[in-house]
Amino acid sequence: MNIKYLTPDTVSAALELKANHGSQAVWFAGGSKLNAAPTRSDAGVFISIDKLGFDRIELQGNTLTMGATSRIQELIESELVPQSLKQSAGYIYSRHLRNQSTLGGEVAALQCEAPLLPMLLALNAQVRFADGRELALDSHLETREEGLIEAIVVPDITLQTVSHRVTRSADGLRVVNAAVSVDGLGRQVVALEGVNTRFDEPTKPMRLRDIEGLGFSGDELEQAIKSALHAVDDICGSAGYKEYLTAIVISDLLNECRELAKGVA
Numbered sequence: 001m002n003i004k005y006l007t008p009d010t011v012s013a014a015l016e017l018k019a020n021h022g023s024q025a026v027w028f029a030g031g032s033k034l035n036a037a038p039t040r041s042d043a044g045v046f047i048s049i050d051k052l053g054f055d056r057i058e059l060q061g062n063t064l065t066m067g068a069t070s071r072i073q074e075l076i077e078s079e080l081v082p083q084s085l086k087q088s089a090g091y092i093y094s095r096h097l098r099n100q101s102t103l104g105g106e107v108a109a110l111q112c113e114a115p116l117l118p119m120l121l122a123l124n125a126q127v128r129f130a131d132g133r134e135l136a137l138d139s140h141l142e143t144r145e146e147g148l149i150e151a152i153v154v155p156d157i158t159l160q161t162v163s164h165r166v167t168r169s170a171d172g173l174r175v176v177n178a179a180v181s182v183d184g185l186g187r188q189v190v191a192l193e194g195v196n197t198r199f200d201e202p203t204k205p206m207r208l209r210d211i212e213g214l215g216f217s218g219d220e221l222e223q224a225i226k227s228a229l230h231a232v233d234d235i236c237g238s239a240g241y242k243e244y245l246t247a248i249v250i251s252d253l254l255n256e257c258r259e260l261a262k263g264v265a
């Protein structure tokens with residue numbers, strides 16, 4: 001097969017190449033998905049985005065802009081990135097993989113296991129596309145809009161956030177990965193991956209909106225969370241186990257985050 005690897009050095013040249021090659025071409029970032037079995041791409045044209053200047057991490061006021069080609073390990077090493085996001089970046093288990101894969105690739109690839117996404121959702125992250133569009137990550141996960149991602153923007157890094165990930169074994173498959181945030185007005189965001197809210201969909205990173213408006217705690221909160229979930233039996237555990245566990249994890253995270261938010265209000 002004749003494969004083309006193109007290396008544009010301006011955004012306009014990159015967009016033009018994509019327009020010319022259409023569905024034959026894919027954006028190539030770290031290549032950890034595009035180049036690996038079984039997710040290897042059979043596209044004929046790979047457009048590298050390495051030279052587009054999407055590698056900067058910048059803080060303006062409390063707004064953090066992380067370029068799409070920032071490596072996951074760079075997020076962990078950056079002084080500008082909040083600790084909560086570094087912790088979630090560390091959920092990607094191998095340093096080798098963190099050195100190769102990019103933030104934009106992690107968002108665009110929409111893997112069924114996507115360790116960073118619950119925390120990005122809790123932080124109200126926005127997806128900025130190279131053509132000027134910007135939309136909430138939450139909406140992007142619903143609509144799966146096509147386009148070259150330029151950056152991920154976190155509007156307020158001072159937002160109180162916490163996360164927790166339960167795995168089958170130390171470095172094993174995750175059972176559930178959840179993150180929550182609570183702002184100074186008591187507004188809550190609850191996000192998770194690994195456990196679904198519908199039987200008829202594959203698991204995907206999502207917000208648990210039904211829970212976000214609730215002020216409950218204790219058993220009442222755990223029961224409400226359990227009712228919002230529809231887990232399925234799989235290699236990570238039975239549906240009942242996953243719903244029970246997730247209810248406890250999210251309930252504990254909300255309690256912890258509410259206390260943290262009170263401390264800064």
Ligand SMILES: Cc1cc2nc3c(=O)[nH]c(=O)nc-3n(C[C@H](O)[C@H](O)[C@H](O)COP(=O)(O)OP(=O)(O)OC[C@H]3O[C@@H](n4cnc5c(N)ncnc54)[C@H](O)[C@@H]3O)c2cc1C
Pocket residue numbers: 026027028029030031032033034035036049068069092093097100101102103104105106107108109110111113114115147148149150
């Ligand atoms: C051994 C191994 C283990 C893995 N384990 C995990 C894991 O535990 N968790 C996990 O989440 N993933 C895992 N992955 C998958 C992969 O590492 C992630 O999806 C990764 O973050 C992709 O980033 P990348 O920069 O390497 O993307 P690439 O492989 O370059 O691209 C991935 C996809 O995203 C698109 N893309 C990339 N950047 C952009 C952009 N800026 N704008 C628009 N589209 C873009 C590409 O066109 C492609 O469709 C694993 C992969 C391997 C090889």
